[in-house]
Amino acid sequence: xxxxxxxxxxxxxxxxxxxxxxxxxxxxxxxxxxxxxxxxxxxxxxxxxxxxxxxxxxxxxxxxxxxxxxxxxxxxxxxxxxxxxxxxxxxxxx
Numbered sequence: 001x002x003x004x005x006x007x008x009x010x011x012x013x014x015x016x017x018x019x020x021x022x023x024x025x026x027x028x029x030x031x032x033x034x035x036x037x038x039x040x041x042x043x044x045x046x047x048x049x050x051x052x053x054x055x056x057x058x059x060x061x062x063x064x065x066x067x068x069x070x071x072x073x074x075x076x077x078x079x080x081x082x083x084x085x086x087x088x089x090x091x092x093x094x
Contacts, residue, residue, distance in 0.1 A: 022062035027071045031091030041082045
């Protein structure tokens with residue numbers, strides 16, 4: 001099943017607002033641990049641990065949403081993330 005379809009199903013089950021909130025938290029955490037650098041990559045698992053996210057499906061859906069919204073770039077199938085310019089702007093506003 002394509003990741004986007006999985007993310008859509010998770011959002012329907014857990015609530016789009018909850019997933020969107022988690023996506024924003026992920027962006028802010030990546031911003032914090034990379035000091036806002038565009039060349040800073042961080043592992044999804046590390047970010048999940050720092051945010052104390054226990055729901056893997058919600059984490060995957062939130063990462064997919066952040067990528068779809070142009071806030072993050074995925075280097076390795078959702079395992080390593082990097083901020084985009086838009087993601088940096090979003091994190092600065094938070």
